[in-house]
Amino acid sequence: NPKERSGEFEDLCMGSCLARNRRKQPKAKLSSKLSEELTKIMEGAWSLRVCARGCDQDVSVVSSSSSSSGGGGVGADRPALRRTVILKRGSRRHLAHSLLAAKLLDSTPVPIPRVLCGDAEGDSGIPEWGYLVEEAASGEEMWLVYGELSAEAKESIWKHLGELMATYHAVQMEGFGDVGFDGKGIHSRYPMEPAKDDLEAFCKAQVVSSEEIKMLRAYLRSEKVMQMNRRVTESVPLHEDLEMDNLFVDRKTAKISAIIDWADLHCGPRSEDFARLYCRLHPEPKCWEALLEGYSKLAKPPSHEEIELRVVELLLWLLPGKRENAQKKRADERDAQDYNRCRQLFLSIVRRSQ
Incomplete structure (x- = not known):
């Protein structure tokens, strides 16, 4: 398991998929924009742990660094947030699919993780990749x-x-x-x-x-x-x-x-x-x-x-x-x-x- 680092991906090669696509997945700190988004969502300090890396997507668990909520607060237009969230950085096409699914099924009883923020074309810290932050799945x-x-x-x-x-x-x-x-x-x-x-x-x-x-x-x-x-x-x-x-x-x-x-x-x-x-x-x-x-x-x-x-x-x-x-x-x-x-x-x- 990779070490937890605040705002940085561990340079690990988990399988041949990453090795074949290393040019698309350089070791990189999160962009300042994404780091700020995570700080707002977690209401303070946070740590990040990579749990999967593949051809088209990195998946990481982001957790609050303290047992109590920070004082930063959350914007009035944001939903209630959890202390553990999932960060996905990946190809724009795949992230656009996830964003669309969340939008299509928002008013249905289908239990899919709620998207907290995301930008399929945003600066994720990896060139040509976007990002998405969603609630951790329950169960x-x-x-x-x-x-x-x-x-x-x-x-x-x-x-x-x-x-x-x-x-x-x-x-x-x-x-x-x-x-x-x-x-x-x-x-x-x-x-x-x-x-x-x-x-x-x-x-x-x-x-x-x-x-x-x-x-x-x-x-x-x-x-x-x-x-x-x-x-x-x-x-x-x-x-x-x-x-x-x-x-x-x-x-x-x-x-x-x-x-x-x-x-x-x-x-x-x-x-x-x-x-x-x-x-x-x-x-x-x-x-x-x-x-x-x-x-x-x-x-x-x-x-x-x-x-x-x-x-x-x-x-x-x-x-x-x-x-x-x-x-x-x-x-x-x-x-x-x-x-x-x-x-x-x-x-x-x-x-x-x-």
């Missing part, structure tokens, strides 16, 4: 406690997530795909098939046999799939990364207490958000049913066929990386299990389509 990280939860608690949590998804899926968006700085999707129409580069990369990775590649191509170009994509006219906000490390839970109530990391905000059909969850919950059918039940209380979930199509499109992009991780010399056994499970799911859908 516990789901992936840390999931194994300790009872079956009933798990089903209750997934059911609640389904309700929350239906709530934010009720917000209407314009366009499809990645969300631009104007808050609209960059595509005017939903793409009829996966990106050519993704398909080529998948074929080169040799995740499946040449015969199975032919089956995949036939499936993606089938009239059935084309019709499903033609029918996509509604566009809603999509989290795009609903993994357990982005979900916080309250064990007492067995509910979701926070959904974090909206940096990959996209807009498109509801089925895209279900795809990643289906990959995760496929071995837990009761939890999957609970998710659909919760969603159905507020909206009609996508058809199973459409969800499976989005699963294939998602794994087309994810499986090459999962295979690479599973084959590393020091690979975690869970990486291999995850790869094999996702690969089998992918093949089962493609084979059934023939």
Whole structure:
């Protein structure tokens, strides 16, 4: 763990992502503007600890340095603030996504961290990066406690997530795909098939046999799939990364207490958000049913066929990386299990389509 420093990032390399992008992430003090913002928010002295560094974003925990509030006060236009906040410095596009998500969902019951200040184009201390300060999420990280939860608690949590998804899926968006700085999707129409580069990369990775590649191509170009994509006219906000490390839970109530990391905000059909969850919950059918039940209380979930199509499109992009991780010399056994499970799911859908 990096040492705590007041207003300065520790020069640590946490993984190859940072090493490859070191030019974008020089050791740098926070800008005076950002330091002043943090002093106002924390009402006095504060300390900073880096907790994650990646290709596009640094995440740090900022804590008050004293047990009592400082005398600086907070402006009348600022919300009530907590003693621990999260600072994100990253690419303007990703921070703009987080700011937009906070704005879109501000009047909904969806529990996302409240943004205290942020400037997607502001001076963060790192050239061409912006910053965002948000409240720390309440509850516990789901992936840390999931194994300790009872079956009933798990089903209750997934059911609640389904309700929350239906709530934010009720917000209407314009366009499809990645969300631009104007808050609209960059595509005017939903793409009829996966990106050519993704398909080529998948074929080169040799995740499946040449015969199975032919089956995949036939499936993606089938009239059935084309019709499903033609029918996509509604566009809603999509989290795009609903993994357990982005979900916080309250064990007492067995509910979701926070959904974090909206940096990959996209807009498109509801089925895209279900795809990643289906990959995760496929071995837990009761939890999957609970998710659909919760969603159905507020909206009609996508058809199973459409969800499976989005699963294939998602794994087309994810499986090459999962295979690479599973084959590393020091690979975690869970990486291999995850790869094999996702690969089998992918093949089962493609084979059934023939």
